[in-house]
Structures are given as structure tokens and as C-alpha cells.
Amino acid sequence: MQHDVREARAFGTQFYNVGVIPDEGIAVNHEQPIEAALVILSQGSGIPIDELRKMNVEGWVPSENGVPTINNREELEKLYDIKNKKSPPSEERTILDEMLEKPRLRNYNSTIQEIREATIEQVRLIMSHEVISIEELHEFFDSPKVLDFIKKIGLVSPDLATLLLVHLILYGKSVLTLGTEKHLPLVEKANLLEVIGCLMMTEEGGGSDIAGTRTTAIFDNETRQFTINTPSRKATKAFIGGAAKNANRTVLFARLILKGKDYGVHGFEMEIRKNGELIPGIKVKDMGKKLGLNGVDNAYVTFENVRIPYNSLLDKFCEISKEGEYIAKEGNLDPLTLVTRFLLGQFVSGRHTIAYNSGNSFSFLTAVFGCYPPSMSKFRHSKEMVDNLAFSFAHEFARPIYFGNNLKNHFNASVMKAVASQMAMEFFDKIINLYGRSSSPHHYAIVRELAEYQAGLDATKTYEGDNNVLLQFVAGKQILKLAYQEYLELTKLDFSLPSLQKKLAILWKYISQNLFTKELPYFLLKAKMLELQKSIANKMRASGGKPELVKRIWDTSCQEEGITIAKIHAETLIIKEFYKKAKALDEEEKSTRWMHLFEIYSWNICKRYVPHVKIPDLSDAYENLMPQVLELLSRFDLKMEWLDAIIPKPSKSIPFDKFDNVAYELSMNLSCAL
Known part of the structure; x- marks a missing residue:
């Protein structure tokens, strides 16, 4: 037969x-x-x-x-050995390196209690070795040491990364930067893990809308105490990481009420547990098992007449006199404005971290895919690897876009967080689907491991701002007001239809003169953005210039175009950085491979947003790169021992x-x- x-x-x-x-x-x-x-x-x-x-x-x-x-494991291990001999790792081994080489606790065969206990034990182990401090995270966030720390805890476990950064950044950095000298001992205790902190900002009725906070802190000058209350269900603090079990202190954001007057949202540092028991008046509802991040003990929290001392107020920007008068410390600036600016800085740090670790997930997935090919031919695997490498290097080279503390970096961090975290989920889906199509149980085991990591990272689509909201924000506040000013050297922005037509004419003329340049996808994406702006301008004409109608039309009819504009804006930033880095590396190495990777990435992105465009023949680029995929893969800052701890090393390997x-x-x- x-x-x-x-x-x-x-x-x-x-x-x-x-x-x-x-x-x-x-x-x-x-x-x-x-x-x-x-x-x-x-x-x-x-x-x-x-x-x-x-x-x-x-x-x-x-x-x-x-x-x-x-698999390709043995060949890849040889390449890593060669790389390490040529350029030995500069940093000393830390407890994180040891943790990266140990097998992970699998969520799929563990109870939620086991996962939580393992995660908090990892937090205690890291903090006991004084790997990083709150002060370093605040002052040197872009430093190699901090970035290495963030990358490694993310690879150990998304659960660990989330719980640890909630304690160090959301709690510790809040106390450090919103408090005064009297609060510094709390920062030191947090560094030593003598206290475990969380941040209570998000509410059930408003999410991360800080201005809409409903929780109240009413000050009584006679007792010099605040009384904290949750006045309604919508004021319930929600999804508070660490609050269900681990945290014993928190930074709470509530509305300061003094003599019946609402002075807006302020920060308060307070105790929520003593000797493992909740403070009277505080109620916590454990949110239980989730689709991912089960090592993080999220909870709903409410307050009923909880009294805290005056020193709980994080008083960098204001104080209350002995006579009970509210005093702003920063001149005429509203303390609420200053607190909001601080929170903006906290969000930017979080968005940096998410964008950065999303980029790291690309290289991790590419390493898994390269080491353990799914059921496909070597030719197809090599071609898929080229696409994956182009994607991974594009996001690695994009990091200068969003690091920094100025306003421009805030906008870039917002859009890059949204785009990178969404792309990371799509990248996981792609790799998991390629393994899932195999009829081999060998590959189902890899799917199981990757799906668990994906579940842990999925929450980043809503952390530090929902992705769609961030893209709408960037489109509304940044793109429609500031885009193309530098590019077209305009002194005055005009988004009327004639102006957009003129800009498109200028851009298409430039494109026609650069049809055979490597920068062409960049300009095609810019043209697509202008066309979408033109579509929005057409809709705006119905407003007659009335601001309330403009906002209504934007909110109800332009969100889809706005989100796409923001995504394309992010891709143009990535492509610009990729081009600069690829050109420099090719000159340094006297090669063409980096520019080939750039072309493959930029045209693939162009095709996504400009589907009618005809992609040029890239067969030479693929032919050049396919024999080099494992060597290129070895350039990522990963180690085989780290990969073995996640995807267990097989007892036997055949090339x-x-x-x-x-x-x-x-x-x-x-x-x-x-």
C-alpha cells in the first residue's frame, strides 16, 4: 500500500x-x-x-x-561561544543570571497560590542581593545597568517583572519624588524590602483618569489627620497589583478635602496591613485567577473612615499650616498640575519599560524559532527567520526614539508602547501558529511554553494606558498639530484641504524623484498619513469651525483614521532609526546585510498600510541573508542557558x-x- x-x-x-x-x-x-x-x-x-x-x-x-x-541548538551554541570569546560579557554575574538559568515554575501545572508564593520569593531573593535601588531607577533609568535589569527580570518571568516594578517604581519612586525628607526612610525600607508597596490610583469608574479620582481624603485640623473614604462603587480602587496579599503599604491617590473645599488629587503614603492583618476600615477583594500574570496578586480595595496622620501626605508640592490653611510650595502653580506632571513621568517610565520589553520579546521569540524550527523546509524556515530578524532588529534599534524625559519623548513613548506591545502579541500569534500547524507533539510543548509567556505580556496592552486610547491621544495631540512641520519646513501649520493637497503634491513629487531609493517606503508611509489627514479634514468641514463640533466629529467619526495615523507615525520613526543604524553597521562591517534587513522590514510595513503598493523584488536580499540567519541571531544579547531554562534542552540533537x-x-x- x-x-x-x-x-x-x-x-x-x-x-x-x-x-x-x-x-x-x-x-x-x-x-x-x-x-x-x-x-x-x-x-x-x-x-x-x-x-x-x-x-x-x-x-x-x-x-x-x-x-x-x-534542531539548530548545537550550531547556535557554538556561535554564542565564539561571540563570548571575542567579546566577553562586561557585566559581572548577578543573582538574575542565576535565576535565568533555572527552570521556570509553569503556570499550567501549578496552583495560583504556588505561583504567587514563587513570585514573591523571587522578589525577596533579588532585593536581598541589592541588585538595583529605587534611586538608580529614578536617576539613571536609561543606563545600561537599569536596562539590563529590566530585560532580565522580564525574561525570568512577566509576573516577576510586574510585581517587582510595582514595588520599586510605582510605590518606591512615588514616595521618593512626591515626598520630602521625612519620607526618605520609607524609601530605604523599600530598598531593603522591609516594606512591600503598591500604588492605588486606578478606580473602577475611571480607570487611570487621575483627574476623575473619586476617593476622598478629608482633613481634620484639630486631630491633624486625614479620613480616607470610598464614597461610591465607582471609587473602588481596582486591579491594584500586590494589594491582595503581599503589600503592607501603599501610595494612595485621593481628593484632598479641606474645610469643605476640594483641592484636587494628592498622594498619600499609608499602611494597609500590620503583622499581615488589614488595617480596620480597609476591605480587599482578591481578584483571583486571571488569564495571565497570576503571580501578581491583584485586588479591589475600598476604604471606610480610615484615619491616617498628617505626615502621610506626600508634601513636595504643598502643605497644610497649623491653622489649617492650604499652602502651595511651588509659587502660583497648582499642586494638582504638579502631581499630574509627576504621574505623567511615572507613566513615561512604565511605557519605556513596556516598549523595551516588547522589543526584547521579539528577539526571544526569534531565538526560539531559530533554535527549534517548526515542521517546514529549511528554505522556508530561513526565509521566515530573515523576516523575524528584520522585525527584531528594527525594534532593538528603535530604542533611542522613546528614551528620555522631554515632551517629545513622552509622545514617542506613548505611541511606541502601544505599537510595540500590540506588535509583540501579533508576533507571538504568528510564531505560535507556525508551531501549532505542525502535527508533531514536539512542537505543542513549545506552543505551551510560549502561550504562557504571551498571557503574561498580554496585559501590557492596557497597562500604563490602553493602547487604543494612547494612539488616539497621540493622533489628536501630536500628529494633527505637529506632524510634518520639520519635514516640510513649514512655519505655520494649516490643515485645510488646499493645504493638505499642496503637501501631498510636494510629497508625491519627491517620491517620483526617489522611486529607486531605499527610503521610498518611508515617504510612501508619510503620503498615506497625509491622505488620512485629508480624509479627516473632509469630515471636519461640517463643523463650520465650531470647537465643540470639531471635538464631536473627531470623537465619533475620525478615530479609525487617527489610530492608523498614529501607528504609521510610529513606523516612520522606527524606519528612520533602522535606516541610520543599518547604514552605519554596513559601513563598519563592509557588508550589505543590514541594509537588506532594513529593506525587508520597511517594505513589509509599507505593504501593511499601503496595500496597493507594489513591493520590489527582494529575492537578492533574502538570498544574501538566508545563509547568515543563525550568525545574525547570535548577535542578540541572549544565552543558550537562558533559552534552555524556558524551552528545556533535549537529550539529543540532530542538525x-x-x-x-x-x-x-x-x-x-x-x-x-x-
Whole structure:
């Protein structure tokens, strides 16, 4: 009995019906499955069948962790060894390096209590080794040490990264920067983990809308105390990380009420647990199991007549006199404005972190995909690897876009956080789907590991601002007001239809003169942005120039175009940085590979937003890059030991490049059938 190999993808049950490999014409005996598998493996790998017979048959069956034996692991490990000999790691080993090399606790076979206990123990272990301090995170956020710290805790576990940064940044940095000298001992205690903190800002009725905070802090001058209350269900503090079990202190944002007057939102540092028991008047509802980040103990929190002393007020910007008068410390500036500016800075740090770790997830996924190819031909795998590498390097080179503390970096951090975190989820989906299409249980094990990481990162789409809201914000506040001023050297912005038509004419003329330049995708994306602005301008004409109608039209009819404009804006920033870096690296290395990667990335992005555009022939770029994919992969700051801790190292490895287009998938499935 003979069947085409392509008709038998699932060999677990169909194995005995396979009688021939049509491409080779080699008959196999379906009554002797092990011998049949060895014949097929020999033909596919070029390994003599006698050598295969000497191998332990257990080497062909899935191990307990299910990792495929046919892979690029050994070759990649050699490349990493060569890289480390040429350029030894400059930093000293820390506890984080040790943690990265240890097997992870898997959420899928652990209870929520086990996951939480393991996560808080990781926090205690890191803080006991004094790896980083709150002061360093505040003053040197862009430094190599801090970035290395953020990257490594993200690779250890998204749960660890979230819980630890809630304590260090959301709590510790808030106390440091909103408080005064009397609050500094709390910062030191947080560094030593003598206290564990959280941040209570988000409310059920308004999310992260700080100006809409409903929780109240009423000051009584006779007792010099504040009384904290949750006046309505909408004022319930929601999704507070660390509050369900671990945190014993918090920075609370509430409306300061003095002599019946509302002075706006202020920060208060207060105790929420003593000796493990909640302070009377504080109620906490554990949010329980979630789709991801189950190591973070999120909770709803309410307050009923909870009294706290005057020194709980984080009083950098204001104070209350002994006579009970409110005094602003910063001249005529409204303290609420100053508090809001501070929170903006906190958000920017969080958005930096999310964009940065989203970029790190691209290189991590590319490393997994490169090391353990799914069931596909070597040609297709190499081509997919080129696309993945282009994507990963684009986001690695994009980091200068959003680091920094000025207003421009705030806008860039907002849009890059939204775009990078969304792209990371799409990248996970792509890689998981490629593994999921395989009929091999080997690859289902990898899907399981990657899906768990994806679940942990999924929350970043709403952390520090929902992605769609951020894109709308950037489109409304940044793009429509400031875009193209530098590019077209305009002294006065005019978004009337004639002006947009004129800009488009200028841009298309420039494009026509640069049809064969590598920068063409950049200008095509700019033109698409102008066309979308033109569409918005058409809709705005109905407002007659009335501000209230302009806002209504923007809110109800222009959000889709606005979000797309913001996404394209982010991509033009990425492409611009990628071009500069690729050009510099090619000059340094006397190569063309970086510009090839740039072309592949920029045209793929261009095709996404300008679907009618005709992509030029990139076959030369792929042909140049495909033999180099593993060498390029080894340039990422990753180690095989880190990868082994996430995707367990197989007991035996057979080089992937020994298999032809058909035999790889065939052998993967046959090895599972034995």
C-alpha cells in the first residue's frame, strides 16, 4: 500500500499506512515501523542507516518536555561561544543570571497560590542581593545597568517583572519624588524590602483618569489627620497589583478635602496591613485567577473612615499650616498640575519599560524559532527567520526614539508602547501558529511554553494606558498639530484641504524623484498619513469651525483614521532609526546585510498600510541573508542557558540542515509515532 507523504501529516495514527517516500522512491515496510522510520530518517538526514540503528531508539521519541531532537541548538551554541570569546560579557554575574538559568515554575501545572508564593520569593531573593535601588531607577533609568535589569527580570518571568516594578517604581519612586525628607526612610525600607508597596490610583469608574479620582481624603485640623473614604462603587480602587496579599503599604491617590473645599488629587503614603492583618476600615477583594500574570496578586480595595496622620501626605508640592490653611510650595502653580506632571513621568517610565520589553520579546521569540524550527523546509524556515530578524532588529534599534524625559519623548513613548506591545502579541500569534500547524507533539510543548509567556505580556496592552486610547491621544495631540512641520519646513501649520493637497503634491513629487531609493517606503508611509489627514479634514468641514463640533466629529467619526495615523507615525520613526543604524553597521562591517534587513522590514510595513503598493523584488536580499540567519541571531544579547531554562534542552540533537524539504516533517512525525 502506498500513499503520498503529504497526505499523511499526522503519523501518530496513520503511520502504518505509509509505504513510500515519493521524492526518493525508497520503499519501506509498514509492518516494521522502527525500521521504516530509520530508513526515512537516513534518507532525510544523510546519516548512514547503520549509525542510526546503533543509536538508542529512545532518542527519537519525545522526551518528557517534548522538545524536538531535530534542531539548530548545537550550531547556535557554538556561535554564542565564539561571540563570548571575542567579546566577553562586561557585566559581572548577578543573582538574575542565576535565576535565568533555572527552570521556570509553569503556570499550567501549578496552583495560583504556588505561583504567587514563587513570585514573591523571587522578589525577596533579588532585593536581598541589592541588585538595583529605587534611586538608580529614578536617576539613571536609561543606563545600561537599569536596562539590563529590566530585560532580565522580564525574561525570568512577566509576573516577576510586574510585581517587582510595582514595588520599586510605582510605590518606591512615588514616595521618593512626591515626598520630602521625612519620607526618605520609607524609601530605604523599600530598598531593603522591609516594606512591600503598591500604588492605588486606578478606580473602577475611571480607570487611570487621575483627574476623575473619586476617593476622598478629608482633613481634620484639630486631630491633624486625614479620613480616607470610598464614597461610591465607582471609587473602588481596582486591579491594584500586590494589594491582595503581599503589600503592607501603599501610595494612595485621593481628593484632598479641606474645610469643605476640594483641592484636587494628592498622594498619600499609608499602611494597609500590620503583622499581615488589614488595617480596620480597609476591605480587599482578591481578584483571583486571571488569564495571565497570576503571580501578581491583584485586588479591589475600598476604604471606610480610615484615619491616617498628617505626615502621610506626600508634601513636595504643598502643605497644610497649623491653622489649617492650604499652602502651595511651588509659587502660583497648582499642586494638582504638579502631581499630574509627576504621574505623567511615572507613566513615561512604565511605557519605556513596556516598549523595551516588547522589543526584547521579539528577539526571544526569534531565538526560539531559530533554535527549534517548526515542521517546514529549511528554505522556508530561513526565509521566515530573515523576516523575524528584520522585525527584531528594527525594534532593538528603535530604542533611542522613546528614551528620555522631554515632551517629545513622552509622545514617542506613548505611541511606541502601544505599537510595540500590540506588535509583540501579533508576533507571538504568528510564531505560535507556525508551531501549532505542525502535527508533531514536539512542537505543542513549545506552543505551551510560549502561550504562557504571551498571557503574561498580554496585559501590557492596557497597562500604563490602553493602547487604543494612547494612539488616539497621540493622533489628536501630536500628529494633527505637529506632524510634518520639520519635514516640510513649514512655519505655520494649516490643515485645510488646499493645504493638505499642496503637501501631498510636494510629497508625491519627491517620491517620483526617489522611486529607486531605499527610503521610498518611508515617504510612501508619510503620503498615506497625509491622505488620512485629508480624509479627516473632509469630515471636519461640517463643523463650520465650531470647537465643540470639531471635538464631536473627531470623537465619533475620525478615530479609525487617527489610530492608523498614529501607528504609521510610529513606523516612520522606527524606519528612520533602522535606516541610520543599518547604514552605519554596513559601513563598519563592509557588508550589505543590514541594509537588506532594513529593506525587508520597511517594505513589509509599507505593504501593511499601503496595500496597493507594489513591493520590489527582494529575492537578492533574502538570498544574501538566508545563509547568515543563525550568525545574525547570535548577535542578540541572549544565552543558550537562558533559552534552555524556558524551552528545556533535549537529550539529543540532530542538525536541522541535514534534512530536505519533505523528510524533516516526515521524520518529526515518525519519531513521535515510535
